[in-house]
Amino acid sequence: xxxxxxxxxxxxxxxxxxxxxxxxxxxxxxxxxxxxxxxxxxxxxxxxxxxxxxxxxxxxxxxxxxxxxxxxxxxxxxxxxxxxxxxxxxxxxxxxxxxxxxxxxxxxxxxxxxxxxxxxxxxxxxxxxxxxxxxxxxxxxxxxxxxxxxxxxxxxxxxxxxxxxxxx
Amino acid sequence: xxxxxxxxxxxxxxxxxxxxxxxxxxxxxxxxxxxxxxxxxxxxxxxxxxxxxxxxxxxxxxxxxxxxxxxxxxxxxxxxxxxxxxxxxxxxxxxxxxxxxxxxxxxxxxxxxxxxxxxxxxxxxxxxxxxxxxxxxxxxxxxxxxxxxxxxxxxxxxxxxxxxxxxx
Numbered sequence: 001x002x003x004x005x006x007x008x009x010x011x012x013x014x015x016x017x018x019x020x021x022x023x024x025x026x027x028x029x030x031x032x033x034x035x036x037x038x039x040x041x042x043x044x045x046x047x048x049x050x051x052x053x054x055x056x057x058x059x060x061x062x063x064x065x066x067x068x069x070x071x072x073x074x075x076x077x078x079x080x081x082x083x084x085x086x087x088x089x090x091x092x093x094x095x096x097x098x099x100x101x102x103x104x105x106x107x108x109x110x111x112x113x114x115x116x117x118x119x120x121x122x123x124x125x126x127x128x129x130x131x132x133x134x135x136x137x138x139x140x141x142x143x144x145x146x147x148x149x150x151x152x153x154x155x156x157x158x159x160x161x162x163x164x165x166x167x168x
Numbered sequence: 169x170x171x172x173x174x175x176x177x178x179x180x181x182x183x184x185x186x187x188x189x190x191x192x193x194x195x196x197x198x199x200x201x202x203x204x205x206x207x208x209x210x211x212x213x214x215x216x217x218x219x220x221x222x223x224x225x226x227x228x229x230x231x232x233x234x235x236x237x238x239x240x241x242x243x244x245x246x247x248x249x250x251x252x253x254x255x256x257x258x259x260x261x262x263x264x265x266x267x268x269x270x271x272x273x274x275x276x277x278x279x280x281x282x283x284x285x286x287x288x289x290x291x292x293x294x295x296x297x298x299x300x301x302x303x304x305x306x307x308x309x310x311x312x313x314x315x316x317x318x319x320x321x322x323x324x325x326x327x328x329x330x331x332x333x334x335x336x
Contacts, residue, residue, distance in 0.1 A: 025193035032200045039207035043214060050218045054225055059322075061226045065233035066276050067324045070317065072240065073273070076266040080259065091248065094262055098244040105241070108234050149238065154227070156235045 068108060072101045110150035113159050116141050120163045124151060129162035136164035236276060240269045278318035281327050284309050288331045292319060297330035304332035 079093035102112050113124065118141050120127070128145050136142045141161045148159030247261035270280050281292065288295070288307050296313050304310045309329045316327035 025197060029193060029197055029200065032197065032204060036200060036204035036207060039204055039211065042211055043207060046211065046214050046218070050214070050221075053218075054222065057222055057226055058229045061229040062233050062276060063278075063318075063322070063324060065230050066273060066278055066317075069237050069240075069269075069273075070324060072237075073266065073269045074314065076262060076269065080262055080266060090258060090262070094244060094248055094258070098241065098248060101237075101241045101244065105234060105237075108230060110231075110234055146242065149234075150231075154231070156231060156238060 065108060068104050069101070072097060072104065075100065105149055105156075109154050110156050112147050112149055113151070114144045114147040115159075116144060116161075120161070124148065124155075124158055125161045125163075126158040127163050128160045130165050131162050132165040138164045138166045140164050233276060236272050237269070240265060240272065243268065273317055273324075277322050278324050280315050280317055281319070282312040282315040283327075284312055284329075288329070292316065292323075292326055293329045293331075294326040295331050296328045298333050299330050300333040306332045306334045308332050 075093070075097045079090060079097060082089055082093065106112065117137070120139050120141060125141065125148075131142045133142065140163065141159075142164050143162045144159055145162065146160035149156040243261070243265045247258060247265060250257055250261065274280065285305070286309050288309060293309065293316075299310045301310065308331065309327075310332050311330045312327055313330065314328035317324040
């Protein structure tokens with residue numbers, strides 16, 4: 001990025017907005033023609049550099065995200081290596097792995113959402129059922145069927161919920 | 169991307185490589201000056217569009233990768249919800265989650281590597297120990313201490329191994 005900024009300055013200097021200062025129209029025409037062709041070449045180069053950079057950045061973002069999740073796989077293996085021990089120990093180990101996975105998703109920008117009792121919000125909730133229960137406030141989340149991750153533009157998926165039936 | 173290609177064609181048409189066909193030098197100068205300024209403006213716009221597109225693509229690649237791993241978290245929760253049942257059932261469930269995680273990493277382009285007996289390869293292996301054992305071929309992988317994922321440019325991490333000692 002830094003390099004690109006410097007390139008930009010260099011290009012601006014060589015093809016800057018000042019018209020050629022000469023009284024000879026033919027020479028001025030040549031000079032301007034040359035600048036214009038260089039600007040067109042710059043456009044072509046920018047496009048090519050852009051396409052390459054996009055590919056590279058996509059790959060490196062994918063690697064960064066996937067690498068963040070490797071500890072989950074490692075710790076699942078660790079938990080399984082204790083499969084012969086006390087089942088309580090296994091369950092504790094798996095709970096820790098699960099909490100770790102949720103924490104990693106949070107650090108990647110995708111917070112877990114699983115709140116009940118909050119008002120139904122179509123931008124965050126996906127209704128998978130309606131409950132007719134006097135103990136549930138109408139139009140609020142009765143039960144979370146599947147947690148959601150992220151919000152607004154960073155939403156990986158909405159919270160799947162059942163909602164209290166609105167009274168007639 | 170499609171839209172950008174069309175823009176490129178449109179720009180090429182408006183600022184194409186043919187010099188203005190006129191005998192009037194002053195008019196030609198004006199025309200060329202105009203084309204050149206438009207090319208400079210195109211460069212500026214390309215840069216801005218590029219920066220925005222990079223941000224957008226990074227975010228969407230991160231979301232795609234993280235979303236691919238949500239089923240792991242879901243299935244960990246499912247396994248934990250059976251914590252009161254037969255420990256054998258829990259262990260089977262966790263094994264399935266682990267296999268799923270490895271399969272997802274493979275689909276993202278990061279294959280698991282944990283082979284023993286293969287020749288030591290510094291591009292794929294990280295030596296964490298040397299074993300002096302007549303049953304282990306010198307210079308080959310004796311034991312995998314931690315599996316690796318991906319290879320060459322897509323390597324998330326090398327395979328951590330112990331290697332058979334080279335005989336004097």
